[in-house]
Amino acid sequence: MRSPRRVATLFASALPIAIATGALCAGPAAAGPANGGSTYVAQPEVKRVKCITSCASKRRARAGQSQLRITGHGLGRVRTVVFHGGRGGADDVSVKVGRRTSRAVRVDVPFEAASGPVSARVSRRVRSKRSRRIRILPAPAPLPNVRLSVARGPRDAGAPRIETGTSKTRYFYGSRHGVAFSYRLRGSKSARARVSVVRASTGEAVRTWAAKTVAAGKVETVRWRGTRGGRVLGSGRYLFRVVVDGPGGATARNASVNNVRRDAFNLYGHIFPVRGRHDYGGAANRFGDDRGDHSHAGQDVFASCGTKMVAARGGRVVASGYQGSAGNYIVIDGARNGLSYVYMHMVNRSPFGVGDRVRTGERIGSVGETGNAQGCHVHFELHRGGGWYSGGRPFNPLPSLRAWDRVS
Structure with a gap:
C-alpha cells in the first residue's frame, strides 16, 4: 500500500558507478552456416x-x-x-x-x-516488438489447509482415504522452516506412499521423497525449502502431491492433475523490505540520478520513520554500523545468488553484526533519516559481480523492488 508522494532530496552514495551502454539488435538476423553463407531470419x-x-x-x-x-x-x-x-x-x-x-x-x-x-x-x-498491454488476472490463490482435512483427489475402489495439510500458502526463499506437508491414511491398513513437489506450470516433479510404507492413522511430514540440487528454484506455484498404493494395486491421490489449489503454495525469491505504507519518490530518488560528483547508486523508498524493515533476501551480514552519509546501515550478501543488499538511514543500528546469518523476512531495523538524508526513507542498493566494496557493480534496483512489492 503506497502513500502520497513526498518531496525530498536524499542520500548521495559515496560509491562511484561505472555504467556501460550498448545496443541490442531487435531486427532481422543472419545465421552463418558451415559453407560461409547466411540464412535470413525475418523479424x-x-x-x-x-x-x-x-x-x-x-x-x-x-x-x-x-x-x-x-x-x-x-x-x-x-x-x-x-x-x-x-x-x-x-x-x-x-x-x-x-x-x-x-x-x-x-x-x-x-x-x-x-x-x-x-x-x-x-x-x-x-x-518482435512488444505488443500492447495484456490484462492478466492472478491465478486463484492456493487454498489454506494448515490442519489435516480429507483430500478428495482421484481414488480407486479399495484404496485408503488420505488426509493432507500444508503449512503455508506463500514461502519466501530463505525464511524460516520451509513449507511443511503432512498427510495421514484413514482406515486400519498400512500402504506405500510417495510424496513429490510439482511445479504447477510444467507438471515437473522438482523434489521426490522415497516411497515408504506408512501405518494407518500416523501423521507423516516432509519439509521443502525451495531448492533442487543446491539451486534455488524460480518463483511460481508449486504443489505437494502424494500417491498411495493400497491393497491389490488400488491407488489414491490427494488431488487431480488440474487442481492447482489443493496443497499448493507460491514460492518467491524475495520479500519487499519495507513493511508499511510507502512510495518511491521522484526522479531525484532514482538510480543513476546526477548528484554532481557522483551518481545515485540506489533507489529511495519513503515510509514513516519507525516503519519495520526486513531482509529482502536472507544471507550473511558483511557490514553493519554507522557512516556519515549512510547513517545506520547494513549490508547482506544474499544466499545463493551472488548479490549484495544494502540498506541505509535506519533509525538505529541493526541488531545484526558482521558474520551473522539473517533470514528472509527477518527484521533488520526501522526506516529512519540518519546520515545525509532528508525525509524518512531507506536508501536501497543491489550489487552484483563481487558484492559491495569488493569489486561489485551496483545496478538499478527499482524493477526488482516493484516486482517484490506486487507479491509481498
Missing part, C-alpha cells in the same frame, strides 16, 4: 493477442489457466513468448509456444505472468 510481428480458453470476464486472461492466440506475420519460427509484466525485466517470464503457423501461435499463460505486453522470439537476437 516476427505481433499484431493481436487474444485470450481463447479459460478466460475471465471481458476476455481477460488468467495466470496459470488461460491460453492466448497471438496473430501477426513471420511467426512460424517463433520458439518462445515473453510476458514482460511491469517496467524492467525483473518479472519477465518466458514460455515455449504450442501450436504455431506463420500467422498465429498459441501459448499458455504461466502462473508467474503479470499484466503487460508480450513479445515473440525466434532467438536472443530475433524478436
